[in-house]
Amino acid sequence: MDYQKILDEITSQTAYLQGKGEVASYIPELAKVDSHHFGISLHFLEGNHFQLGDAETRFSIQSIAKVFSLSMAIRLLDETIFERVGVEPSGTAFNSLLQLDYEQGIPRNPFINAGALVISDILVSELEQPKQALLAFVRKLSANPEIGFNPAVAASEKLQGYRNTALANLLKSHGNLHNEVEEVLDFYFHLCSIEMSCKELSRTFLVFANHGKIPGTKEEILSTSQAKRLNALMQTCGFYDEAGEFSFTVGLPGKSGVGGGIVAIHPEKYSISVWSPKLNKKGNSVRGMKALELFTTKSGLSVF
Ligand code: DON
Numbered sequence: 678m679d680y681q682k683i684l685d686e687i688t689s690q691t692a693y694l695q696g697k698g699e700v701a702s703y704i705p706e707l708a709k710v711d712s713h714h715f716g717i718s719l720h721f722l723e724g725n726h727f728q729l730g731d732a733e734t735r736f737s738i739q740s741i742a743k744v745f746s747l748s749m750a751i752r753l754l755d756e757t758i759f760e761r762v763g764v765e766p767s768g769t770a771f772n773s774l775l776q777l778d779y780e781q782g783i784p785r786n787p788f789i790n791a792g793a794l795v796i797s798d799i800l801v802s803e804l805e806q807p808k809q810a811l812l813a814f815v816r817k818l819s820a821n822p823e824i825g826f827n828p829a830v831a832a833s834e835k836l837q838g839y840r841n842t843a844l845a846n847l848l849k850s851h852g853n854l855h856n857e858v859e860e861v862l863d864f865y866f867h868l869c870s871i872e873m874s875c876k877e878l879s880r881t882f883l884v885f886a887n888h889g890k891i892p893g894t895k896e897e898i899l900s901t902s903q904a905k906r907l908n909a910l911m912q913t914c915g916f917y918d919e920a921g922e923f924s925f926t927v928g929l930p931g932k933s934g935v936g937g938g939i940v941a942i943h944p945e946k947y948s949i950s951v952w953s954p955k956l957n958k959k960g961n962s963v964r965g966m967k968a969l970e971l972f973t974t975k976s977g978l979s980v981f
Pocket of ligand 1: 738739740741771772790834841869933934935936960961
């Protein structure tokens, strides 16, 4: 199959969507991004790589980083983390407060903000220098020592972080946040501020397509069973109240972020990442969703 040709076609066939949607302005620093960027990158486990457009420009990966923090927590505490956070799709917005209170402070899953805050709390408890440990982990998975936080994005999110602060306080009131709210939020905002390019993301996520082993070094990051669970969570909860839509149209486990990035994997085959900053109402990249739908349709490479 001519994958470069498929990426070319996808780029031209989704160009009409470039103006659709809005950049995430609730984090003022993200609103400054040039919304015309479009990049796509495809890495196969057997080594081939294809890319197009702004595939090497770094952007704010936002909630995509929650896959890294969840992997770290699973490595540290395995199944026990699921006593504090569920594994069900939320069917609500990623920053919803109502469901959390109704369900007594147990977030539906680790990818909605409340769940990612509980995972952040676990890492703050377990690690001596959690932010440094997080960066070391991501740098190891990506084999790239230059990946880092964007302090301006972290600060911008903190400044406007009313909902996340409310969620953290609500978790604390239900006894499901063990550290100080400020400390957990600081870790969470830095997590979301990590910057990577499509090329770096698709290469890094190969570990999740490879049963939790880093391709090349073969180092085990997650056991086969842990990787299965992580991928299942991406499939069912990676797109919040649009998880069904993503499964329906694209048919891959994946994760989105409000920076406009999406990364998805096909177990034992490949990882693909796309970036286009304008989002739909659910917080997912408009052009990115369509691009991935076209990719699995044209290539026939979905898990279904
Ligand atoms: O907490 C927030 O609202 C952002 N840092 C992350 C949200 C996000 O990326 C949701 N994903 N689509």
